[in-house]
Amino acid sequence: MVVGDFAQGTQVAVIGAGPGGYVAAIRAAQMGLEVTLVEKELLGGVCLNWGCIPSKALIRVADLKRSMELAGPLGLSAKDVLVDLRKMMSWKDGVVEKLRKGVESLLSSNKVQVVQGTARLTGDQSFSVESSDGVHRFEFQHCILATGSSSAELPGIPFDGKLVIDSKDALELTAVPERLIVVGAGAVGLELGTVYAKLGTRVTLLDSAETLLPMLDPQMGRVMQRAVKELGIELILKARVQGLDRTESGGRLRYSTPEGERTVEADQVLVGIGRWPNTRSIGLEKAGVKLDKRGFVEVDTSMKTSVSGIYAIGDIVQGPMLAHKASYQGKVAAEVIAGWPASFEAVEVPGVIFSDPEIATVGLTEEEARKEGYEPKVGVFPFKALGRALTLGEGAQGFSKVVSDAATGTVLGVHIIGPHASDLIAEGCLAVASASHIDDVTLTIHPHPTLPESIEEAVEQIEHKAIHIFNPPVSGQ
């Protein structure tokens, strides 16, 4: 690297090495382009270091503990499973480190130049990187912005990493809190609230919505609400946070409900109310990159911004803030730069919540389908009626639901709440992306006994032909 006033030239600059940025960098390199990837913290970004991966590691441990505790009826007894949080965290850190090293080695094998530091655009073809050894200047032909997002704060209740924590802090606790307030019952709140509930914390989960998970199929919210209760989590809906008072042991959160003002005390408050795109202080104005009203970078289906040669992907553009969306868009941007006709169009982004039971969805809900003008025909199959689900011995909660278009038989959406929903959804993703006909699913042999049979049966149930359930007409038809 050249220090001083000399700018280093690069064909493709990628700013941010999260699941969007590093994937874009590798794909661009695969296409024969010369790539420089800039990261201010750690390769893999939030997802690998402080998000998806470490949370899944902790969820796995918490699940294991819970399974052991509930194994009595299965003929196993493991009373008083002891939690060594320090050891748990260090195992999790090991998983993260292994993956990070993997990313590092992939980047190096693909000859991507990795630059450590904080990048800021200085023009429409240049940026600077501030690093421990000074400021370096770069010029690029193409730039992919992949700067990600940060946890949103509650107004007046800033994060301090001790009393008020975000998802990142919650993955690095040194002690299991006795009482934890979780504000926001979305993916972060449900996943981490569940982890700590399973580790023995008394969790209070607050959300301002009238129902749990209002954007999903309403049946899912109801199943989740029961499940949360079973875990001993106190769920308070229609709650609006008013303020936080510090106490000797922690804090007292004031909130309002339609019934009046309430308070709840806890050692810590985990705020998971959403994320903001990191579009400030990266020099967008210097390059002339346009933002929309909500602070997202405006892009077209080629991921091109308002400035020629500059692309944006992932959390800083509109759409769900999910790693797989960022990766997909990263590949699109890299391929477009390489001259391929890639496009982020007609793409359904699946969503997964690693709660207990897991939730995974792709495509349209019944209601969305109706709003779009389809005449939806749905099929539902409960895990209770599925052999493999019962053999897991975990209560077999939930169902698979498939939404199809009555006119053409096309699969429009798949919605799963239940064991391993996060893995099961892949079949739904393929069906929706391929605009599969429902027959394509039912005429495919699903191995027995497995959980994916629930999708096959749900699709058969659309035509009242599911075998392992009596098929009265489905509600809503």
Next chain:
Amino acid sequence: MRVVFRLPDVGEGIAQAEIVEYLVKKDDKVKADQPVVRIETDKAVVELPSPASGTVVEIPHKPGDTVSVGDPLLIIESEEKTAKETAAPEEKPEQPESEEKPKPMAARKASEKAPEPKEKAAEPASRVLATPHTRRLAREMNLDINSVSGSGPHGRITDDDVRKAAAKAVAPAPKAPTAAAVQAPATAGFDFEKYGPTRRTPLKGVRKRIAEVMVRSVSTIPHVTHFDETDVTDLLEVVERERLLAEKRGIKLTILSFVAKAAATALIEFPIVNSSLDEETGELVFKEYVNIGMATDTEAGLMVPVVRDVDRKSILKIAEERQERSRKARERSIDLDDMRGGTFTITNIGSIGGNWATPIILHPQVAILCTMRAKPQPVVRDGQIVIRTIMPLTLSFDHRVLDGATAGRFTNHIAALLADPMRMLVDMA
């Protein structure tokens, strides 16, 4: 009910058009078949008639906007009866019946045959049934997947449908580059402003179309250009002598019509030059008709009106038709059909000057003839230097389909006919 009038498929290969002018305003009453919007497609300005009678409730675009086949042009609140009458025979049964679907213009005329019963009250939705792979294939062929009609169940679009639609298109974009050939757009990263002020205007309409067609041609056809010249002294005398006769019939006779006739004669003699390569099937397509395009310079850019069956028309008739079509091309009123179906092209920049040029073939034709300015030059005849009027000829040909020897013989044939009007009279097709 509400009728969404979408940009119909105005003919083969046209995926986009620019809106020139709306002939109606919001809240105007319109009658079915009344012209409502003028659009500019690749080479012509076309007026589109309203699909229904009713009131214009929304005009979603403004003049200058580029729209794709299937995009809404106008939304009309019509009396239900009229809308039904204008509902076209549905090609895809699952598609919304309340909308005027993109369809060939000709199909609209036959529409009264098929008043289909309306089944649903709500506006039905319908997604394009295609796998991600097929969608990518369409992008690679520069096709809007929405404009491809599917042959599968419920109109599902197969890879084959996409390939067929692409083959139909006049000028699909070059295929995606291979990994080795990958590169950024040639002008990407150019800082033109660095060296002085600049002005940008979008490449559109005819200009854009020419750009696409030319790129398509040079990126698929291995061009070879053959140079020759011919003595047109005697021919020019004939042209001069018959000019008056032509003028009496309102025709401007030029050497170009003779060149076209000579070319037609040579094309009959060398059918390979009148062929096309079907890149999809790898077959040569021999055409049993001779339609010659003659390039015309217009304000909007180069256009190529086609005179059909040149082998069966008199030279005066060829001159007359060419004159008429060139005028229409310049006035932008030419029918798209009059610029299609050419089997060979002649371009002539004699009126402007220059000695030689290497013309680009109009894909999927396999050759193009360029004639230059005829000038008096000293030449050797029977061992003597004499002054004759010499016209340079260049022929670019598709080396996949023919070789230099054939191209040379073909050019010789034309040159010989042009050099000797009597021979032309005797030999002409």
